[in-house]
Every structure is written in structure tokens, then in C-alpha cells.
Amino acid sequence: MSEILEKRFPAADTVVLSRGDGCNLVVHLFGATVLSWENRGKEILFLSENAVFNNKKAIRGGIPIVFPCFGPWDKGPQHGFARIKRWQVESPPKEEDSNIVCCLSLSDDEETRQMWDYQFKLLYTIQLGASSLTLKFTIQNTGNKEFDFTTLMHTYFRTGDISHASISGLEQLTYIDKVSDGKEEVEKREFVVIPENYDRVYKNCPSEIIVKGVTEKSGDVLIKTHNFPDIVVWNPWADKAKAMGDFGDDEYKTMLCVEAGYVSKPVTIGSGSVLHFSQTLSML
Numbered sequence: 235m236s237e238i239l240e241k242r243f244p245a246a247d248t249v250v251l252s253r254g255d256g257c258n259l260v261v262h263l264f265g266a267t268v269l270s271w272e273n274r275g276k277e278i279l280f281l282s283e284n285a286v287f288n289n290k291k292a293i294r295g296g297i298p299i300v301f302p303c304f305g306p307w308d309k310g311p312q313h314g315f316a317r318i319k320r321w322q323v324e325s326p327p328k329e330e331d332s333n334i335v336c337c338l339s340l341s342d343d344e345e346t347r348q349m350w351d352y353q354f355k356l357l358y359t360i361q362l363g364a365s366s367l368t369l370k371f372t373i374q375n376t377g378n379k380e381f382d383f384t385t386l387m388h389t390y391f392r393t394g395d396i397s398h399a400s401i402s403g404l405e406q407l408t409y410i411d412k413v414s415d416g417k418e419e420v421e422k423r424e425f426v427v428i429p430e431n432y433d434r435v436y437k438n439c440p441s442e443i444i445v446k447g448v449t450e451k452s453g454d455v456l457i458k459t460h461n462f463p464d465i466v467v468w469n470p471w472a473d474k475a476k477a478m479g480d481f482g483d484d485e486y487k488t489m490l491c492v493e494a495g496y497v498s499k500p501v502t503i504g505s506g507s508v509l510h511f512s513q514t515l516s517m518l
């Protein structure tokens with residue numbers, strides 16, 4: 235996958251991290267969207283066949299970044315602007331402690347200040363390991379007034395077959411069911427399977443959860459988070475898939491979004507402060 239992707243875009247639009255052991259990653263500067271993570275030759279992420287790459291619409295798949303607002307936003311586009319802005323390369327890929335690491339950045343500009351009048355610098359550090367991927371997100375308030383935000387890593391996992399996928403680590407947690415008018419329920423299951431349209435925000439999550447049935451070969455991924463108390467589980471299922479222009483009718487069978495974030499309540503960051511968030515995805 236990553237080789238095909240590398241050839242698909244002008245070199246200036248993507249950054250490629252390559253370890254030379256079948257572990258590769260491609261990130262598009264539009265939205266700092268990780269498009270592909272190949273672990274020992276196996277693609278872990280889902281990217282829709284119908285994804286649009288017009289540098290305007292958010293890319294359907296991979297790992298888009300949500301900031302400064304998760305969901306519908308009265309000041310700007312759904313899920314905020316970070317996933318539809320062009321990011322800069324802060325530091326190009328280099329080897330560090332046997333990982334390949336690169337860092338992208340985004341700062342406020344005329345366009346962001348027009349919709350949301352705050353000053354910030356975002357740093358997104360991507361660290362590709364032998365069988366893991368660490369994504370560190372740093373938010374700095376560079377202005378003179380505090381602001382509130384919500385944020386999330388909208389990870390689209392590739393599944394061989396959604397009916398064989400499950401998530402563990404969510405038992406006994408309260409979730410907001412977005413497909414039932416935001417009703418709150420308690421998760422009773424040890425293994426959460428996805429048999430229909432799911433859009434849930436699990437709150438106060440442990441820092442480790444496991445997604446089973448990832449990749450065409452049914453691998454398991456451990457998600458280890460720092461400062462992300464919420465996990466959103468999303469699959470649009472058949473009817474909603476048909477209504478989405480940038481998503482294939484049957485693709486809901488081969489994807490599962492498990493999204494680590496800080497979304498069920500806003501985070502406040504004071505002037506001059508810096509906050510750190512991260513997720514590490516490890517193949518088990």
C-alpha cells in the first residue's frame with residue numbers, strides 16, 4: 235500500500251517514514267493525515283477507495299487529527315480545521331533510538347483566526363518503531379488569552395471482516411450513544427463487537443485497550459494512550475455508508491474507527507501553556 239501511495243501524490247505533499255524492515259508510514263501534509271502504516275508488510279489502516287484528495291475535503295481514512303472541536307462546530311467545519319489545513323514539516327524523518335521520527339507543525343493564521351480567534355502552535359510527532367507507532371500531539375497556547383478545545387486522533391483501522399473484530403477494555407464504562415440522541419449507557423460486554431451503525435463516546439477509559447481483528451490477517455492492536463480519557467467507536471454501517479460520497483457502499487465491512495481523544499468535556503489551556511497527548515499503537 236505505502237509504495238502505491240508514495241507514487242500517487244506529488245513528493246512535496248507527503249512525508250514517508252521507512253525502516254527498511256517492511257515497516258513504513260506515509261503521512262499527507264494536508265491535515266497531517268497518516269494515510270498508511272504498514273507493519274512488517276501488513277497494512278494496519280483503512281483508507282477509502284473513494285477518499286478525495288483535493289486539499290479541501292478531509293481525507294476519508296488513515297488517521298485525521300481533530301482540533302479544536304470534535305463534532306459539529308458553530309465556528310467552523312465539523313471536527314475543526316486541523317484536518318483540513320496544510321501542515322509544515324518541523325523536522326524531516328531521521329533515526330532516533332532505533333525509531334524513525336518526524337515532526338509536523340501547524341500554527342494559527344489569518345484563516346484560523348477568522349473562525350476562531352486564538353493563537354496556537356501544534357506539534358505532531360510521528361515515531362515509527364519495529365512493531366509500533368507512537369503519535370504525540372502537543373498543543374501550545376502562544377497567545378495572551380486562554381482557550382477551550384476538544385481533540386482526537388480519528389484512527390481508521392482496517393479489518394479483514396468487521397464481524398470478526400472486537401474491542402476489549404471498555405467493560406463497565408459509561409458511553410454516550412450518539413445514535414440514540416446522546417443517551418448514556420454502561421457497557422456490559424468484555425468484548426465489544428460492532429453489528430450495526432455505532433457512534434459511541436466511551437468516557438474515563440483505561441490507558442490501554444485492545445482492538446482485535448485488525449488487518450486482513452486478523453491481528454490485535456494495543457492502543458496505549460496518554461491524556462486521552464475518551465474512546466470513540468464509530469462504524470457507519472450500510473445505510474450511512476451509502477449516503478457518504480467519499481466512502482464505498484461495502485467498505486463498512488472492512489473498517490473500524492477507534493478514536494482516542496479528549497472530547498466528552500473541553501480542555502482549557504492557559505496563555506503560554508503547553509499540553510501533551512499521545513497514543514501508541516502496538517501490534518501484539
Ligand SMILES: O=P(O)(O)OC[C@H]1O[C@H](O)[C@H](O)[C@@H](O)[C@@H]1O
Pocket residue numbers: 292312313412433434466467468491493
Ligand atoms: O464524516 P466525518 O466528518 O469525517 O465524521 C465521521 C465520524 O467521526 C466521528 O467518529 C464521529 O463520532 C461521528 O459522528 C462522525 O460521523
